[in-house]
Amino acid sequence: MTRVITYGTFDLFHEGHRRLLERAKALGDHLIVGVTTDNYDDSRGKLNVAQSLMERIRNVVDSGLADEVIIEEYEGQKVQDIQQHDVDIFAIGSDWLGKFDYLNDYCRVVYLDRTKGVSSTQLRNESAGVLRIGIAGAGRIAARFVAEARFVSGVNVEAVYSRTYERTREFARRLELEWANEHYDDLLGHVDAVYVATPHDTHYDYTKRAIQAGLHVLCEKPMTLSKAQTSELFELAAARGVVLLEAVKTxxxxxxxxxxxxxxxxxxxxxxxxxxxxxxxxxxxxxxxxxxxxxxxxxxxxxxxxxxxxxxxxxxxxxxxxxxxxxxxxxxxxxxxxxxxxxxxxxxxxxxxxxxxxxxxxxxxxxxxxxxxxxxxxxxxxxxxxxxxxxxxxxxxxxxxxxxxxxxxxxxxxxxxxxxxxxxxxxxxxxxxxxxxxxxxxxxxx
CATH class of the missing domain: 3.30.360.10 (Dihydrodipicolinate Reductase; domain 2)
Structure with missing residues (x-):
């Protein structure tokens, strides 16, 4: 019998979670799923977890894909779990590529490709709490944003737009995003919110167009370089009933x-x-x-x-x-x-x-x-x-x-x-x- 183990928070369970479990289960005969505790999520920097541990365990059980569910409580537990449960394969999403190579000393490590082609509507319908995000910009900070987003529960970065389409496509391919948009208006049609990470002189235009389309906006600092433009954007956001926030991480x-x-x-x-x-x-x-x-x-x-x-x-x-x-x-x-x-x-x-x-x-x-x-x-x-x-x-x-x-x-x-x-x-x-x-x-x- 080939025993497979995987781990996750499984908050606001959606189709992406299901497909990950399906791929892990297909690797063997017995799938063990580790669900992280609130304390462990906090210690590893996971934010905005909306559901309790018991609700998240129920998410996994109700999927019908787990043969066994365990609780992950502390850093380093994976090594002990793999040995204690006689695991043959450790499976995890490809966005963690290389992170768990050290486990090759104990079992085979398989990085599962990110679920691509999952319908945005399907994701939203599976869990109304999942926020679909598009990125304006394909530079270094945009790439860091995609990496950081995996630590925030209830969000899914799905699309990207930049002024150079070839760069946009390469960014989407490298970071496994669903949409590489040639035009900004196309991006606005695919998501619920936009993260603006373009040069300063474009913030006003991209933010305004997103708000006018009824989308929430997280705009990199400085939002604009003028009081009048920044005031206008906040007034417009209030009028349209959307969230506008300046991305000053500090x-x-x-x-x-x-x-x-x-x-x-x-x-x-x-x-x-x-x-x-x-x-x-x-x-x-x-x-x-x-x-x-x-x-x-x-x-x-x-x-x-x-x-x-x-x-x-x-x-x-x-x-x-x-x-x-x-x-x-x-x-x-x-x-x-x-x-x-x-x-x-x-x-x-x-x-x-x-x-x-x-x-x-x-x-x-x-x-x-x-x-x-x-x-x-x-x-x-x-x-x-x-x-x-x-x-x-x-x-x-x-x-x-x-x-x-x-x-x-x-x-x-x-x-x-x-x-x-x-x-x-x-x-x-x-x-x-x-x-x-x-x-x-x-x-x-x-």
Whole structure:
């Protein structure tokens, strides 16, 4: 008897799950299915699981494909399960290709091709909770988004569009998406929501067209480079009754949210200063050549997010100094200084200048220090004059972090809410205003 084992969350069970189990079962005579616990899902960065463990087990049992169901509770359990159940074949979806090669020491490992050709209507009908997502853009961040989406329950990335059809087809083939769309309007007809991951100057058009088509939109930062356009998009989304969210991953990560909560709780007194830096060295690419390039448009959203979340929207003055070397079409380093009635903030960005990427939040009773890279907040300290009062905080930041923004986006759609406290429309509009003013009024040095 050939014994096969596979694992999964099996939340909101749909046709894709069924076909995966069918392929695994066809490999042998006895199929064992491991269903992950809530705690294990959380530890491995799986977000937005909607059903309880018992409901998910029932999903698998009701499929009639499992000869035996077990519970997966911890990392490393697969090795023990394979030996304990005398397993011959370990089967898993091809999106995990290479991840489980170490199990070849215990049994044969088979990566099953992603289920292609599954009808979008069929997926939606099998489980009304599955959100069909299309991607505008076929660059690096779009590829990372597809990889991160597998950690968010109840979503399925199905389609892609980019301005170069050959690139679109190669992206869809490589990442096993159902649709490679030659035209953007075709993409809009295949999905429930769009993730916009194109160059900055196209965000407004793609987002507006998707909203007008009645689709939800998760748009990469910056949503636009103007207050007027960003405001218009949020107003249009509200009028059409769809979710619009700016994809600033830091805003949705557990560590950053907790840091803001600690700072705003009064534990360090009244916040008087926020200093945030984000720089990286770039030698080529659109960031250094496009009219909408430069360190402000590329990176300022992150440090401005820290200022907005910690000090609010009521700044009274904004001043910027930018470094633009001779012959460079864009600024490569900038400092944006914000003045509030009782506080100040400084946002430093750089594409050609490297600095320590930390965040310091100064208060009247102490301060918070977040080490580089602060925008991927995993750790921070609350420090005080009396060092015995200082406290260290540790949090997970899984993968590239895109799963956090996608999980919030999907949750908003499921809960039928238009606003998230993690990043409100007014905050996105304020950041667009700050970026627009900083770019327009900067004192330029060379």
């Amino acid at each position: 805003a949705f990560s557990p560590g950053f949210q907790r840091m803001v909560a600690v700072a705003r709780s009064g534990s360090i007194g009244q916040v008087r200063s926020v200093d945030a830096t984000f720089t990286k060295l770039v030698t080529q690419g659109r960031e250094l050549t496009d009219a909408d390039g430069g360190s402000i448009s590329e990176l300022a959203t992150y440090p401005l997010l820290a200022a907005v979340k910690l000090l609010g929207l009521g700044y009274t003055d904004l001043r910027t100094v930018s470094l633009r070397p001779a012959g460079s079409p864009v600024e490569v380093f900038s400092r944006i200084d914000l003045t509030y009635p009782h506080a100040v903030a400084s946002a430093r960005t750089g594409l050609g200048v490297k600095a320590e990427g930390d965040l310091v939040v100064a208060g009247t009773a102490g301060y918070i220090y977040v080490p580089a890279p602060w925008w991927l907040t995993e750790y921070f300290e609350a420090r005080f004059e009396d060092s015995r009062r200082s406290k260290k905080y540790y949090y997970k930041f899984d993968g590239d972090g895109l799963r956090y923004e996608l999980a919030e986006f999907a949750s908003m759609i499921r809960r039928d809410t238009r606003e998230s406290f993690k990043l409100r429309p007014a905050e996105s509009i304020a950041m667009a205003d700050m970026i627009e003013r900083a770019r327009a009024s900067a004192t330029v040095i060379s």
